[in-house]
Amino acid sequence: MASVIRGECPSPVPLKEKRLLDVRIAELPSWVLMRDFTPTGIAALPAPFGRGYDRYYNKYVNVGEESVAGVSMVLAACVGFSYCLSYKELQHERLRKYH
Amino acid sequence: MNENLFTSFSTPTLMGLPIIIMIIAFPALLYPTSNRLISNRIRTLQQYLINLILKQMMAIHSPKGRTWSLMLMSLIIFIASTNLLGLLPHTFTPTTQLSINLGLAIPLWAGAVILGFRYKFKTSVSHFLPQGTPILLIPMLIIIETISLFIQPMALAVRLTANITAGHLLMHLIGAATLALFSISTSTALITFIILLLLTILEFAVALIQAYVFTLLVSLYLHDNT
Numbered sequence: 001m002a003s004v005i006r007g008e009c010p011s012p013v014p015l016k017e018k019r020l021l022d023v024r025i026a027e028l029p030s031w032v033l034m035r036d037f038t039p040t041g042i043a044a045l046p047a048p049f050g051r052g053y054d055r056y057y058n059k060y061v062n063v064g065e066e067s068v069a070g071v072s073m074v075l076a077a078c079v080g081f082s083y084c085l086s087y088k089e090l091q092h093e094r095l096r097k098y099h
Numbered sequence: 100m101n102e103n104l105f106t107s108f109s110t111p112t113l114m115g116l117p118i119i120i121m122i123i124a125f126p127a128l129l130y131p132t133s134n135r136l137i138s139n140r141i142r143t144l145q146q147y148l149i150n151l152i153l154k155q156m157m158a159i160h161s162p163k164g165r166t167w168s169l170m171l172m173s174l175i176i177f178i179a180s181t182n183l184l185g186l187l188p189h190t191f192t193p194t195t196q197l198s199i200n201l202g203l204a205i206p207l208w209a210g211a212v213i214l215g216f217r218y219k220f221k222t223s224v225s226h227f228l229p230q231g232t233p234i235l236l237i238p239m240l241i242i243i244e245t246i247s248l249f250i251q252p253m254a255l256a257v258r259l260t261a262n263i264t265a266g267h268l269l270m271h272l273i274g275a276a277t278l279a280l281f282s283i284s285t286s287t288a289l290i291t292f293i294i295l296l297l298l299t300i301l302e303f304a305v306a307l308i309q310a311y312v313f314t315l316l317v318s319l320y321l322h323d324n325t
Binding site: 071079086 | 125128129139140141187190
């Protein structure tokens with residue numbers, strides 16, 4: 001009631017369920033404090049990083065007819081990431097006539 | 100060339116921050132878990148392999164020794180997956196660092212030995228003196244057996260480090276040699292074949308894991324049961 005007097009409309013969706021983009025700025029501190037994110041997702045605790053892991057897993061790995069594609073995308077990303085990390089040392093190894 | 104050879108074994112840093120913790124934790128993401136009884140293909144395959152290894156490993160233990168199953172299975176999966184991931188190009192293998200292998204070997208060995216000494220003191224001490232030795236050799240033999248006991252964790256750690264590091268180095272060297280000889284040719288085909296063979300043999304790094312856990316296992320068995 002007090003919030004209506006101040007001119008804000010009360011939100012129909014409870015604060016807990018909202019995603020970050022839907023939360024109003026005034027509600028942001030209470031949203032952050034009420035964050036209940038840890039037991040969400042389908043396989044609750046075993047997913048180490050919450051929703052991101054589940055989303056990737058369900059979209060690419062946990063399909064009906066599985067193949068190596070889901071896991072090998074992760075491994076290719078791993079190779080790319082390691083290449084970026086060691087680029088500084090690899091700069092000198094290019095194919096050229098004179099080193 | 101000399102500096103380039105060993106830079107792949109240095110601790111990986113991202114803008115000055117050591118990210119080795121992320122690299123060590125990464126293989127755990129590749130093994131999905133589920134609450135269902137029957138799951139998808141990858142989980143079924145994973146379950147099958149783990150059951151196979153578990154039965155093979157734990158068959159010789161008494162129930163007391165089998166309480167170590169979780170520990171040993173985690174060990175073998177960790178070492179196997181980090182070694183296999185290290186075979187991908189440019190990746191960093193944590194098990195090439197002696198610090199990590201010592202951190203694995205020493206606590207596990209010490210746990211097994213202390214367990215044996217705590218619960219079966221006479222049996223553990225009796226391992227220092229094999230049956231039927233001539234009396235004059237006894238002091239000598241006890242010293243030798245003690246040394247061999249204390250060298251066990253060092254041997255475990257150094258064995259793993261040396262094998263993986265040597266394999267990686269060899270692949271680097273032979274790869275560089277192949278690339279250098281490519282313009283000169285004739286011997287390139289032979290060297291490329293040697294690379295291929297070496298990579299295949301190096302995939303028996305998994306066999307090294309088997310050796311690692313198995314020797315650890317044998318030590319546990321020996322100290323715990325008989």
